[in-house]
Amino acid sequence: MRSAKRYDALIIGSGASGGMAAKELTSRGFEVLVLEAGPPVNPARDFSSHTWPYQMMYRGFGPPGWKQQEQWMQDTASYYSRHFYVKDSEHPYTTDPGKPFMWVRARIVGGKTLHWGRLSWRLSDLDFKAASHDGFGDDWPISYAEMAPYYDRVEEFIGVSGNNDGLSHVPDGKYMPAMPMTCGENLLRKGAEKTGRPAISSRVAMLTTQPKSFMKGRRKCHYCGHCGDGCDVNAMFSSVASTLPIAAATGRMTLRPNSIVRHIITDKNTGKASGVAFVDRVTHQEIEAYAKVIIVAASTLESTRILLNSKSSNHPQGLGNSSGVLGRYLVDHFGGIGASGFFPVLAGRDPMNEDGKATGIFIPRFRNLDAKTKQSKFLRGYGFECGSATPMFPSVARRAISGFGPEYKKQVRRFYTAPVGMTVRAAMLSRFENYAEIDPNGVVDAWGVPVLKMHIQYSDNEREMAKDAADTSEEILRAAGAEVLSTGGQLTAPGRIIHELGTARMGNDPKSSILNKFNQMHEVKNVFVTDGAAFVSSANHNPTLTILALTVRACDYLADEYKRGNI
Amino acid sequence: MFVQNKNRTTQVTASGSKQQKLHTIHALLRGRIFVGQFQTKGQTYDFSFVPAEASIAEQKFVLRGRFTVKPPQLSLRFTDQVEARLVATQGGVGVSPVRRQLLTGTAQTAQTATSDQKLEQEGGPETELQPGLHAFDKPKPDSLGRPTIESTDALAFVAVLYFHLSPLDGEALGIPIDASKVQLGARLAPIDDRARDLQFLFSDLVMALDSEHPDNETANDCVERINHILQE
Numbered sequence: 001m002r003s004a005k006r007y008d009a010l011i012i013g014s015g016a017s018g019g020m021a022a023k024e025l026t027s028r029g030f031e032v033l034v035l036e037a038g039p040p041v042n043p044a045r046d047f048s049s050h051t052w053p054y055q056m057m058y059r060g061f062g063p064p065g066w067k068q069q070e071q072w073m074q075d076t077a078s079y080y081s082r083h084f085y086v087k088d089s090e091h092p093y094t095t096d097p098g099k100p101f102m103w104v105r106a107r108i109v110g111g112k113t114l115h116w117g118r119l120s121w122r123l124s125d126l127d128f129k130a131a132s133h134d135g136f137g138d139d140w141p142i143s144y145a146e147m148a149p150y151y152d153r154v155e156e157f158i159g160v161s162g163n164n165d166g167l168s169h170v171p172d173g174k175y176m177p178a179m180p181m182t183c184g185e186n187l188l189r190k191g192a193e194k195t196g197r198p199a200i201s202s203r204v205a206m207l208t209t210q211p212k213s214f215m216k217g218r219r220k221c222h223y224c225g226h227c228g229d230g231c232d233v234n235a236m237f238s239s240v241a242s243t244l245p246i247a248a249a250t251g252r253m254t255l256r257p258n259s260i261v262r263h264i265i266t267d268k269n270t271g272k273a274s275g276v277a278f279v280d281r282v283t284h285q286e287i288e289a290y291a292k293v294i295i296v297a298a299s300t301l302e303s304t305r306i307l308l309n310s311k312s313s314n315h316p317q318g319l320g321n322s323s324g325v326l327g328r329y330l331v332d333h334f335g336g337i338g339a340s341g342f343f344p345v346l347a348g349r350d351p352m353n354e355d356g357k358a359t360g361i362f363i364p365r366f367r368n369l370d371a372k373t374k375q376s377k378f379l380r381g382y383g384f385e386c387g388s389a390t391p392m393f394p395s396v397a398r399r400a401i402s403g404f405g406p407e408y409k410k411q412v413r414r415f416y417t418a419p420v421g422m423t424v425r426a427a428m429l430s431r432f433e434n435y436a437e438i439d440p441n442g443v444v445d446a447w448g449v450p451v452l453k454m455h456i457q458y459s460d461n462e463r464e465m466a467k468d469a470a471d472t473s474e475e476i477l478r479a480a481g482a483e484v485l486s487t488g489g490q491l492t493a494p495g496r497i498i499h500e501l502g503t504a505r506m507g508n509d510p511k512s513s514i515l516n517k518f519n520q521m522h523e524v525k526n527v528f529v530t531d532g533a534a535f536v537s538s539a540n541h542n543p544t545l546t547i548l549a550l551t552v553r554a555c556d557y558l559a560d561e562y563k564r565g566n567i
Numbered sequence: 568m569f570v571q572n573k574n575r576t577t578q579v580t581a582s583g584s585k586q587q588k589l590h591t592i593h594a595l596l597r598g599r600i601f602v603g604q605f606q607t608k609g610q611t612y613d614f615s616f617v618p619a620e621a622s623i624a625e626q627k628f629v630l631r632g633r634f635t636v637k638p639p640q641l642s643l644r645f646t647d648q649v650e651a652r653l654v655a656t657q658g659g660v661g662v663s664p665v666r667r668q669l670l671t672g673t674a675q676t677a678q679t680a681t682s683d684q685k686l687e688q689e690g691g692p693e694t695e696l697q698p699g700l701h702a703f704d705k706p707k708p709d710s711l712g713r714p715t716i717e718s719t720d721a722l723a724f725v726a727v728l729y730f731h732l733s734p735l736d737g738e739a740l741g742i743p744i745d746a747s748k749v750q751l752g753a754r755l756a757p758i759d760d761r762a763r764d765l766q767f768l769f770s771d772l773v774m775a776l777d778s779e780h781p782d783n784e785t786a787n788d789c790v791e792r793i794n795h796i797l798q799e
Contacts (some may be wrong), residue, residue, distance in 0.1 A: 069754060071659070071727070088727070089754065090591070094656060094657055094729065097656065097658065097723070098774060098778065099658060099723075100657075100723065102660040337714055441655045442654065442731070446591045447590065463711075463714065463716075467708075488714060490714055490716060492717050
């Protein structure tokens, strides 16, 4: 049976990129169908940002052992937000022995924007042109100058708080006022500066002033501090708070939740995409939908999975993959390395309501910026996410204080106002040998869709960088006057930072890339991939702001080409 | 806040009327039994797979045993000699399970966690809700003094085993859809010693069988020990 309607554009995914594409294209008059693999979200039922521990079974920790029953539950989800994530029992993936990958996925309307970290950094030409800088890998086919206007547009639309700090490798932008630093963060900032490294307020996609007129339904942040459980006042940017309502208001968007895309359908004669085949998550009904343009924005690895599963006589290795590059150059950032302790000068002070500030401070990259900071043992660099605040739950009590009874309580009260910590966010080199493929042994998900097998490992470059970061974090903490309790750590397993990127990268050469500089497939001109799959390299910054800017830019190009009849 | 306009219906149509298939079922290892549930046609089915024998065939690990289903409102139904052939695995990330050094000859000298340490690590360095409260392990350097990588090398373990089951007779088992090609995803999240021992053996077996340099001697040793547990 054939579809009764052919949409102008079909968007796979309703997260950061999918939502933005829906907003951009509907505002230009496109009739759009958005397919979301997960269920609809109901904020009144699904958000629990204002739920207290005592309102939850097991005080919000969940029943014993619940986290071990699903991979994603082990470390990412809290009991409050567990329903935002997929169960990997329904959504398997496979790995090689001894080379794990943690794939955290959120199949729900809004995707990971419901609980994302909100850190919003621009990449600079140190990142876009990294290969020219140090000789490794490939440059992006775009420059900061080309991206800057789109960063401007996105920041003004989503609302980003931060300061213009005048650091060329962390370009300034269009910001609402930054969230003020806590006492501890100011101490840490001074300590970092003593070692020659600036520390700046984190730039986060949260409203710190009254919303602008187009931000309907959004409120200024009231510092409740539970952003990851769903922000019910929409102070933080999410698709359901920002882009999807605007797209829906045009009357030109149809959103279909519970729609798991199997593959993209191509026309045998033209080789172009004509629609998608999908299965209803609940009823298991097999369905097809048709459109003139397909936007793939299902998240980095899901998008690549769909493309790899879209084999046809014209595209025997997957859609637009005659180069064999699809799935290649998979990267994540790594964390897990750093230092923590407490400030003796802050111990015993009166507690303050600091835990609602939903971000900390950032020590931007300071290695391999120029000849003076060039390192002999590793390329690229890392930054530190840092924080110091008085939390509702005194974690320091179980970390650093032993004993029991009144003396123990006294120690807890004394030190829980003084913790400080810093943890690395580091670049991983994009390497051909790190990749995702369709599992060669026929593993499928609950709907019979072939799953991915991941092949990814860190190189010596990441390990050397980690060693440097461990030493440097302790140096900074001590310079700030902190008593250091723990240092070092382990590099997080790939995937854990949830910044998986690459696998359908941009480039000027169709032999070594999947997309052109406008996120358009080299080989299938009416398919655009607008999420993190397009990244050429990872930099060491959170990727969502760049994903959003790339999406807006791609939609501008798409709309122009569409008008000209080139798509 | 976005609310879907219910008046806008999706202009798409069903592409065919394929018979619905049971693609995957998911189980947890409890003792030596894989237990789980699946749902189809709005009904929940309890099931178990009790392996009685392990072997290696064509370089693949195989379990053979009884598959039991409890259809709603019906009595238990089972079939014997069901073969579960291991086709893929998912490596675990997070706290490594405690090893009981069951395999003196092949056990890895892993740094493992006690239950208290597990609690401590569950809120590990990347998971705290509040900044500044991270706890870092003491450095665990490699031979070059560099930090190690989570859940790799000696700390690697298998979290999920993906088996292909031999064709099941859905009608006989009271399953109303096609069960001729079912994949069993078996998560190893042990809460008892027998399951824990099996997880270590499965982990060692997978490492021995599927790594870049297969070690058949260790794999056979693991199978022997698995059989010992299955037949206890």
